[in-house]
Amino acid sequence: MAHIVILGAGLGGSIMAYELADQIRKEDRITVVTKDPAYHFVPSNPWVAVGWRKREDITVDLAETMRKKGIEFRTVAAEKLHPEENRIALVDGSSINYDYLIIATGPELAFDEIQGLGPHGGHTQSICHVDHAETAWEAFEAFCRKPGPIIVGAVQGASCFGPAYEFTFILETELRRRKLRDKVPMTFVTSEPYIGHLGLDGVGDTKGLLESEMREKHVKWMTSTRVKRVEEGKMVVEEIADDGSVKAEKELPFGFAMMLPAFRGIKPIMGIEGLVNPRGFVIVDEHQRNPKYPNVFGIGVCIAIPPMGPTPVPCGVPKTGFMIESMVTATAHNLGNILRGKEPDEVGTWNAVCLADFGDSGVAFVAQPQIPPRNVNWASSGKWVHLAKVGFEKYFIRKVKKGTSEPFYEKATMKMLGIDKLKEPRKG
Structure with missing residues (x-):
């Protein structure tokens, strides 16, 4: 039996738990550790800030959904990760041990x-x-x-x-x-x-x-x-x-x-040599696995991605929703393989797909792959983007409430662009 701990329950951590539940063996168990018992749909925050949405419109109570999926859900913040001991110390004085850890905390805001x-x-x-x-x-x-x-x-x-x-x-x-x-x-x-x-x-x-x-x-x-x-x-x-x-x-x-x-890694993982870079972002290989601690994976905004190139003022690289979903799917598949004695073989796509709402219009773009040169390098604008963003909000919140793991960005983007697949391995 393996105990898999997911640290964080935001966009990446919540769907990570759902997808992983479909990949593990019957004897394995999953625990989600998060400081916040509720999921908030972050892309709707600009609407909240002008009164177009209320907190309750974009909030999901995760405890019941996790319970129905057979996932243990602990709402206590991490104090310090001890990867040499396969242990997370929590702020309430307790600890949680793991066989495999998936870090999905998002960033600390600097x-x-x-x-x-x-x-x-x-x-x-x-x-x-x-x-x-x-x-x-x-x-x-x-x-x-x-x-x-x-x-x-x-x-x-x-x-x-x-x-x-x-x-x-x-x-x-x-x-x-x-x-x-x-x-x-x-x-x-x-x-x-x-x-x-x-x-x-x-x-x-x-x-x-x-x-x-x-x-x-x-x-x-x-x-x-x-x-x-x-x-x-x-x-x-x-x-x-x-x-x-x-x-x-x-x-x-x-x-x-x-x-x-600017973003940086959270304090419980900051400064752990070989796990994170100097900014505290988790170092991962092409299979989302840390090279020094192979039982630790990282997904989402908390992982280290090098910038596109030098700019007069430092600019980081975004991690969009489709990219995060891609990391989640690859990690769930790879852990499923490892639990069954196989090698990880799934690579995240790391394509960038974004719907940017402008209130009554918007801009959409697709970069496949994210790093130039690209096979798809597309952007468009219009009122349809605003409508698409509203539709996606409703879809994703319903998805989190129901505990489903169906990837949305890939299907929607393939239909929009009329292409057969988006799953190209990322560069590097």
Whole structure:
């Protein structure tokens, strides 16, 4: 009998538990360890931040679903991972032992790396967690009573740019609906070297599509920009030249600001040599397995992926939903093999598929594979993207509630593009 522990129950961890339940032997057991008993559909956070959704609309209580799947569910945070002992120390003083571990924790949000950043003691909002999105909504309601300039974007080292673009245009749509748009100058501030880079060196014509949207909606932008510090009502930024020198320092006033932070690994795994890189992201091979600790796997945003290449301001690589589903499927299959005395042979696709909602329209893109050169390098825009994002939200929340593991992105994307398969092994 093998005991498999999944650390984390977000997008990756929840569906990991469901898919793995279909792969293990009868005598094996699964335990999910998470600090949060509820699943929150993170892609809906921009809607929560403008009042288009409530917390309860995007929340799933996982305990009952896990029970029905025969999965033990422990809602206690990890204190420290001890991979040499196959043990996780928990904050309540207990420990949990494992034969195999799947790390699916997501990242820690590094607000503290920039003075004044973030909703906790800082001056900017976040949409990375539903708690942050609710706080952002309260701040936005107050802002609308006294409108002024808005800044949205992503700081140096950020690796998740899509939500920043989404939130920019969702805010713009909501301001138009409230007849306040004419009172609100908007600026998009990003570490990307150009609009639409997305940490992927662009996908299709994301540069042209997103620049066009910003021009049409009167949103100014600053690229290759580093946030130096944030004060109340003021953001101090540096524009960086291609050689890394500072071209100019500027002070940008704001009445409301949302800046996506850089990510790093969570504290319980930070600094474990051979398991994580210096930023605390889990090192994995092509089978999602850690080279030093072969009974440890990593999936989702918490894993280490090298950047696309040097940029004047550091930009990370995003891990989109389809990519995470691909990691989950590969890991479940590979662990099923290992439990039966076989070698792992499934490789995640690591393609990038994204629906970016703009409130009443949106941009969709597909990068196959994620790293150029690509076989599919496609982007499109239109009202259909908004409708598709709403449909996906409803589908995925229902999927998590029911405990099903059917992959969505692959089927939807194949149908959209009229191709037979997306499963190409990732490069490297």
